[in-house]
Amino acid sequence: MRRQRAAMWAIAAPMMVLAVATIYPILFGLNVSLKTRKDYVLDRLGATQTINLQNYADAWVNADMGRYFLNTIIVTGVSVVLLLVLASMCGYALSHLAFRGSRAVFFVILGMMMIPFQVIMVPTVKVLSDFGLIDTFPGLILAYVAQFLPFTVYFMTSYYAGIPKELTEAARVDGNGLFGVWWRIMVPSGKPALVSMGILNALFIWNDILIALLIMQSPEKRTVMVGVSTLRGQYPDNVPTYIAGVMLAVLPIIVVYLVFQRQITAGVTAGATKG
Template sequence: MAGRRVSKWVVAVPMALLALATVYPLVFTANVAVKTRREYVLDRFSPADALRWDNIAAAWTSVGMSRYFLNSALVVTCSVALLLLFGSMAGFALARLRFRGSSVLFLGCLAALFIPFQVIMIPLTRVMADAGLVDAYPGLVLAYVAQFLPFTVFLMTSYYSTVPAEIVDAARIDGNTVYGVFWRIMLPLGRPALLSVGVLNALFCWNDVLISLLMMPSADHRTLMVGVTSLRGQYSDDIPVFASGVLIAAVPVLVVYLFLQRQIADGVTAGATKG
């Protein structure tokens, strides 16, 4: 009995410290965001005297965070929609259709996961510039799709491989074409994995700075994270406004994770085992 209690504490204490280290930066940022500049200069760690929303309102309107927020929402929505469409179709084809070169294609997707974006960013930028897609929303959407599609294909292929082959065979016997099997059978069965990979890709695209900074150089087309990064230089003497911008960028991610954390975990582990 005593050994079990000790083992529980050995696990609980590090987990509690890890949770505290994760939550504290967000609490500190929220506390700074509702402070005045004078309060922050006098004591940056003490609780705010009152809840003031002036800094958040200023970051949303005067600084232009509302425009950056809409830019990110547009780009992320289009990117995730294309990733789910192409990723689910490719995953179904690689998992259930037998054609020459399917194994090589799947290995190519795995190999693409190990290529850092820094290796391809210069050729990608030159290709996009030659095509006139730099500083344009379609160019950024295509860059996100190219960067995160291998991960999507890998996850969807792993998930569709767990679907019993008898289901596909029965659908074909009933007269469904390959497209009918995908749209009527496999796509509805893949909802857990689609939800998981969709949320993960949305977080990847939302939190991205490097790709967006390369593809969207103008201030009007900046995404939210690039806009927050630019605030650090513009408002270096007004940290509460900068903290408000960070808070605006963090809240959507936090809300998505809080409401969909179980679905994310279920979708990621769904293709881990057969049957």
């Protein structure tokens, strides 16, 4: 009994430390964002004695956060849809269709996952510039799809590998073509993985600064995280307003994760088990 308790505490203690390390910055930022500028200067670490929502109004209106949110929603939505469609099709092909070189293609995709964006960012910008896609939403969407597609394809391939081939072969016998099998069998069967990948990719894209900063040069086309990064220059001596902008940017991420955390866990667990 004592050994079991000791083992439980050995696992629980690091998890509690990790939870505190994750939650504390959010609570600290919320506390700072509700302070007035004077209160923050007098007491930076103490709990706020007021609820100053004007910081949020200033960050939203003066920094044009509404436009940044709209830009990010458009880019994120289109990118995620393209990622899921392409990855689902590729995963079906690599896991159920026998063709020469399929294994080599899969290993190439694995290799692409190990290349950080910093290594390919100059060629990426050069290619997009040659096609006239710099400072355009299609260019940013293509950059996101290219960056996150390898991992999504790998995950969907691993998940689809657990679906019996007899199921797809029976669908072919019933008269379905490749597209019909993918649409009627693979997409419904892969729904948990698709939901997980959709949420994870949406979080990755929403949080990105580097790719958006390289490609989108016009202020009116900035995404929300790039817009928030510019708030520091607009309010160099007003930290509460800047932190309020940061809280506005991360709030949708927190809400999405809290709402869909079960789907994320279920999809990732199922993908790991089937892969």
